[in-house]
Amino acid sequence: MLMRFVSVAVALLAAPLLPGLINKTKSAFAGRKGPPVLQLYFDLAKLLKKGAVYSPVTTWIFRAGPVVSLASYLIASLFVPFGGDSFLSFSGDVIAFAYLLGLARFFTVLAALDTGSSFEGMGASREVTFSILAEPTIFILFIVLARISGSLSLSHMVTPEQVLMNPSTVGLLLLIVFSLFVVCLAENSRIPVDDPATHLELTMIHEVMVLDHSGPDLAFILYGASLKLFLMVSLLAHLLFPIRAANSAQGWLLFGILVAIVTISIGIVESAMARLRMVRIPRLLIAACMIAIFAMIIGLR
């Protein structure tokens, strides 16, 4: 039990590392030195020390947005296995996991609309539109995973050890990983869907929704975003090498390496690709969805 607490605590502490790692990768590709890997920790510390500025248009919802979304990510992290078993696990927790992300999105979007800014409204509109495509994809992937693993609990689903016994399903796993990777990029506002680095509001999705937040609120948002990225990367990491480890040193080592691989791949994709035009993004997501459906057809056979 104690190990599980520790496990979650480690994950929560490690989450802000990922954006730093991605940025490092990108800098390496660009031939720059780049910001330190721990940059986000510094940012968070600085933001938490600051006061906040609120628009008079905003209400309670604006303040609740970051809190609710961070709370959902925190709870969601209980279902995800890191170095070993997840903190919590019950049949059907996978649905709860997805809907917690939905709760976070719901309040983030409302907080954006609360500012009365047309830019933030635009961001919110885009966010929900892309989620319309991403969400069913995730669930289709969940079906395949449930079918392979025979379980409805997230920590078992992303470590379907049966696959290793049956080489023919390895291809299936690859399809799943690819599809989930695309969804992960979209959900976490990475290139080619969204560009977290740009400051042109018109081209952004997630960043534009949080334009008006400041101080601890922004810290909550930034931390929440990194946590969400960490959670999804963790899922991908497990799927890359689906073996169920106890909360042991080897388990954490393996997990760390896999997370790094996925994170660096994200960095590589970000470096190698340009941001897609807004109207092209649905096509990318639909492609991911089609791959997921293909996986489902194979998986159901």
Next chain:
Amino acid sequence: MSLFLLGLGLIALGGILSLIPRVPRVLASAVCNGLMILGCAVGVVPAIQVLAGGPLPSLNMPWSVPAGQIELLIDPLSALFLLLHFIVCGSAVMFGIPYFSSYEKTQSLKPVRFFTSILIISIALTFTAQNTILFLGAWELMALSTFFLVIFEDRQERVRKAGFLYLIMSHTGTLCLFVVFLLLGRQAGSLGFSQMAHNKDLLAVGTPIFLLALVGFGVKAGFMPIHFWLQEAHPAAPTPVSAIMSGVVIKCGIYGLVRVISFFPTLPAWWGIVLIMIGTTSGILGVVWALAQHDFKRLLAYHSIENIGIIVLGLGFGCLGLSLNNPVVAMLGLAGGLWHTLNHGLFKSLLFLGAGSIYHATGSREIDQMGGLWKKMPWTGFCFLVGSVAICGIPPLNGFVSEWLIYNASFVLGIHNSNFCFVLGVPVLALIGVLAAACFTKVFGVLFLGNARTEAAVEAQEGGALMLIPMLFLASLCFAIGLFPGVFLPAMSRVITVFSSVEAGEFHQVAMNQAGMLAWIGWLSVGILAVIGVLALVRRLFLVGKPVSASATWGCGYALPSPRMQYTASSYAQFSTLMFRAVLRPLVHMKRITSLFPAAGSFESHSPDAVLDRFIPRLAAILRRVLYRVRDFQHGRVQFYLAYVLLFLILLLVWEFHGVSLLWKKIFLLDAVTKVPPP
């Protein structure tokens, strides 16, 4: 039973007293509405007792009409629906007190009170009747009283059209039900429900019964594509009535379907698949059309279609589970579907009451004319938010509980079966959920957040305690179910034992297992609230002693933003509806900006209903042409009329004396067919 009858009696008394002429307004309102609310409060008690495992109250009296019998029984299924019914109606009636008072100057409220009481009573009888005649009588009475409530503002063309549509669709559906119950009665040898249940003979005519029940009950419930009265009638009715309609009346369709299915001792697998297909269509298309609306009551009406889709999806899985003999799936699907019925009734009536509150305050139903209402009506805003989160199926509210069960049903089927249909539920529910979230962020965001767009929205204010109490009551119920679902599961497992094809012992076991799982969901929801509370505290602590200042919203450098520049409901949904334009086929009226010094531009879009606004007019045009021809037979000349007499006479003579009669009998299926033997 006496409590139930006492409740109905109080409600009836309220209705009858409302007809007394020349009573002071305040007194009439207080007495009639008070009696109705009290009646609902009394009536809900036996429902709760039954769900808690108490004995089933029943009443059996002779009734001197052909084949009639006054036979009432509150079994767990009835109790579930009665619970919802009395809660929603009591709340709506209380809400109606201030809501209708604004109409009092222009028209009499007597019909509203009278027909409301008739409506409440007839629905309660629908849910408890155990005799076909009584059931159909109550059913049609419910439809008629709803009709009279819908046409409350009959001077408006829109309301008249809605009332007409509702009436004819409802009656046509009822005619299908006549056959359903007569077929059941023919096979069972009696028109009593108790003889129909568990009857093996029913299966011989199962197919026509099922299909006709789908049409007959589906019209009332709003299955696509026979939903099309719904999005007209719900917005046209006064809001408390819309709340009852969306919360309870359409649930009568679900109740009837479940009741009929529950008679069958075994179910063909294709029934479940058909239900899943209907659920999928209604769910997705309902929410897609909702997304494209900008009249908030119409939008809520389309959401009712969506949620009916979810309910039917759940029932479909349940039936599939029953026919595949998989108690886990059956339990999950049926419990999910029926529970969602309850949940939807609660949060949808909550949302309608919220909408009514806004309409009462602003006099408009255009989402795009609102904005910033949270500051004026925080309580309504809070309740509406609770309803919005719940309808999207997001934790920690009740919508999540039932959707979680249905998801699980589909997942469990998918793990063990290779049929594509079986797993359809999962992505469909995901799509519906995310579309609903898109829609309700739109509604809530544009109504309550940002800046007010019109004068009416600036001057809006809360409608008083009588409006808020029912909303807060419903909202608290949404929370209660969301936070403590495990408490309600035993009641649900009792409801499911009503099905003839369910063996109680086995299901109880499964139900108990699920209760363990649902307890987790409850803990999860509690956890969310707790973590939110802690984080809010943390945030507060961080801000202690720090400067918190106010400054205008960052306009990306634009210095003079006006409320009209905010994202509207239409613009917010435009990107998403673009993806569904193939089915929505929106009508766009736009003045493009073409010159360098542009004149005022404009943009307007409507998404007409596919069935009502596209298919029906075409059908009607064809029909009109044919009718025009036929009506020429009555063209006024008496000679022709006599010619018909002559020709008819000759026809009959030839028929009789030259042996054509046998042929005619064959063509018109006039011959009696003996009872279908059991297989």
Next chain:
Amino acid sequence: MEHVTQLLLILVILANLFVLGSHPLGACIRAVALQGIALGLLPLFLHAEERSVHLVFLSIGMIGLKGFLLPGLLFRAIRDAALRKEQEPLIGFNTALVLGAGLIGLGFAIAAKLPLPPGTAASIVVPVALATVMMGLLVIVTRGKILSQALGYIMLENGIFTFGLILVKGLPGLIETGVLLDIFAGVFIMGTVIEHINREFGSISAYKLSNLKE
């Protein structure tokens, strides 16, 4: 006697055909009057074996009524309305004749299926009666003048009477009441209405009477 009966019945049919095929109203009325006289004579020959007073009275009454009174009334009506010809039939006279012939055939075809009680004198009574009824209806249907329609109605009545004659023995009284009452209804009430129509519409063309329709 059989031959006389046959002859009278053929006369009835011929009168029918004459009315169907000709347009001077006067001639048509005369033909119907002749038909009435022939019918009036029929009971005497049809039940030749028993010459009862009853039959004689019936015969005289019929001849008086159908042969003289009704035609007289109709003559007066055409004089009042200054009508001479049926100018606006719905279908041509030739077509009407063909249809009439068809109806005679039909009458015979149907009658062939209806057995005659043993001892009935004239075998063609039934087909002639049926044909006359239907041809009377045909006249009403095809003619445009209300007077012609009244004429058709009398033919229809004549057809019924023809058949009734078979039953005279079995059902004393019924035939008389029936036919007289019917004549009363058909002609006197209709006559009153015709007069009203003439006043209101200024014509007795049936075509004017087609305002009420869908």
Next chain:
Amino acid sequence: MTIWLLILIPAILAGLSLAIKSNVSRPWVLVVAAVAHSSLVARIWFLGSFPSSGTYLLLDPAGKMVLGLISLLFLAGSFYAVGYLRRRVDRPNLTFVVSLLFFLSAMTVVTFSQHFGLLWVAIEATTLASAPLLYFNHNQRSLEATWKYLLICSVGIALALLGTFFLAMAETFNGPIENALLLPAMMARAGSMSVPWLHAAFIFLLVGYGTKMGLAPLHTWKPDAYGEAPGVVGFLLSGALTSCGFLALVRLTQVCQAAGQMDFARPLLILMGLLSMGVAAVFILGQTDYKRMLAYSSVEHMGILVLGLGMGGLATYGTWMHLLNNGLAKGILFLSAGNIHRHYKSKSVAQVKGVFHRLPLSGALFMAGFIAITGSPPFALFMSEFTILRGGVADGRWGVVAAYLGFLAVIFIGMARIVLSMVLGEPPKDETASGPKDSFLTTLSPCLLAAAVLLLGLFIPSWLNHAIESAAALVGGHS
């Protein structure tokens, strides 16, 4: 004695009314006649007796049902007629009152007559008595309607006469007999009747009395007559007179049944019923005149009656209930439509808007009548139409069941469109140009009728049920 009183009281009062000079007070004679008639009928009903006067006039259960209905409707109609004629004192109403009383007399004879010849005479008399009623308005339109009514019904009745002759032929086929055409005697020796002649008689009587009843395609006089006649006349024609036609068909069916010829009669009755419903459905859809709509509704219900009669068994039991219910419900509709017509001065649906707001009581009654006549609970017609349907399903006549429900649905849609567009909406602005509003006498009868239809839908007293059952038993019906 009772029989002769019932027949003669209206006739004598008709004579008395000649002596009354005032157009205002004369109509009260109707009420006197109706009250006297109905109290005598009520006495017959509650004593449970079946009076007879010789062999020709005798009350049997079927006649008792129809007699009760006619008397009740006439009672309702008489009060309304007083209210109606008070509004139309400008028109002389002597002919109207006298004809109405003779009409009652003739209908009474129909219910008693046990002899086909007498039945025929009485029905012919009803035609003659009702013709002046149609012509009450004395304008071109009513004249045309009267002419059509007379002509078509006269042809029909002539065919019925021929049919009666055929029936006599069938009976006397094997030689002269006593009591020919007398119903009980005929039924007793039905087995030895000549079948071909019976069939021919059936066809001619069906066409003849069917014309009187207004079955399609012989219904063509109905929309014109009902459309042009005053509301109360339309009501008595559609409720009472058609019941007489129905009784004639019941007599015919009795004979067929006794002769074992129902296999022949059934399909004819069923087809004719369905045809009537179908024609009514087509013409109600898109109708623009609400009184004509009521006429087609009458065609529909006559169709339902013969349909039920043809199906036999349970359906026939339902038919007898329906006869009663239809008569009562037609009263609500025709009488309230008459009020609406008087007020709006138009029969066109397009001209009549917002009756609920202008004439609340008549509007509510018209709406209630519509709900009742289309067979919706809680009104009694639901019970009877449902029972007929139950009979169809019980016998497994799927084709009939499907057509029956289909037509009911179409008729509901057609009527709903018309009725709703009339009762709802904004009434015309200039209230001064409109006719009289509701008065006590013109709404009393329809209100009471509505109450009766409602009560019968919730509760059927055992004595009434017994009467219906014994009437149905005559033609092979059972509950």
